[in-house]
Amino acid sequence: MTMKSKEKLRISDFKPIAVLALITAVTTILLVVMERSIQADETELSGSLKEMCIEMMGEGEFIVITDWDMLSRVTPEIPREINRTIIHEESGTVAFQIIVNGYNRNGLNLLIVMNGDGSVKDLAVYINTETPSIGTKVNERSFLDNFIGRSEDVRVVRGTSRSENEIAAITGATVSSRAVADAVNIAVYAYDLIYPGGWHEQES
């Protein structure tokens, strides 16, 4: 009986695998520890978003709801696009931070402040990652002002608007303009879900 002589595996053959595993493990552990210690608090308003909130709703404390699951338990149809719901503590003014797809995925991040009767009080673009100087034209005040005071479905059309609830798109930025209208419609819809018939009626 003959046996083929096998080459014996030596301990040193496993060294590369062991070193790679060690480095990966150490990196992972360090990153996990780091993430735990410096995790950003989503309910804390920071940077330009806070400035925008103060500018649009006034000074004061803000209550921020980031938990979509919690909101959806109260009103199951609440749209997924709502990232944060920001409530001004003194006046009770509600604002939505909404992320919608424009020409780029999640290209537009808007802050929409609502009136008590469910119409749009004010809106501004928080982050715009659309094509520079084309899709970013929707940041302009002259375009955004078209949406103020709306409480019915608005549509963005090319060229000139023909009826009351149509808004002319910015030339060359139709897709981004539509995304703004989407966000406004989502905000109006969501406000109606949370406060059916408006906030004042709820109070009385």
Next chain:
Amino acid sequence: MSKKVKILTKGIIKENPVFFTLLGMCPTLALSSSAQNAVGLGIATLIVLICSNVIISLLKKLIPAQVRLPCYITIIAGFTTFITLLLKAFLPDLYNALGIFLSLIACNCIIFARVEVFASKNGVLDSALDGLGMGLGFTLALFIMGTIREILGAGTWFGLQLPQLTEPMTIFIMPAGGFFALGFVIAAVNKFMKKRPHNISCDNCPHKAMCRRGEDD
């Protein structure tokens, strides 16, 4: 001492990663549409580059040659994630502006090139200086590109409105304008540095034996 200075300065001008070795083209073209983003990404890359260079220089004896690339990727990606977490927590506006290109520092070829060519063969201090020099060179290149493109394409600089002489040329903000500006900047830097391309002739060509183009003349 002068050797250390040389290591530091060679990355800034003489071997600038963008203008002379043409590495890291993707972030250069994608994020130089505004000076602010360009400098932000440049500094983030600088930090990752120095940290990776130092760590890999320290571990160069430990890492076996067979698995060196996976080890480098793990270390570089670790530092990239670290920077991403820091920016997300403390500079959310810059984090939002840089978007996906921040995570893509992990596969930036400048970092790979410096780690493979320099840090895995040299000491810790030299590697740190090399990382600093190359990172500064990359930041400088991005800053020049960002300045040119933002001023010509949007009429602003670091977000400040400049007096408008003409209508901004939108094409400079678009990808096509990025290539256009990069070509001119590289040409200008080469002219200024009096660098010439390597002599292109049949004598230097490795395919001379197979190719018969030269024989007709």
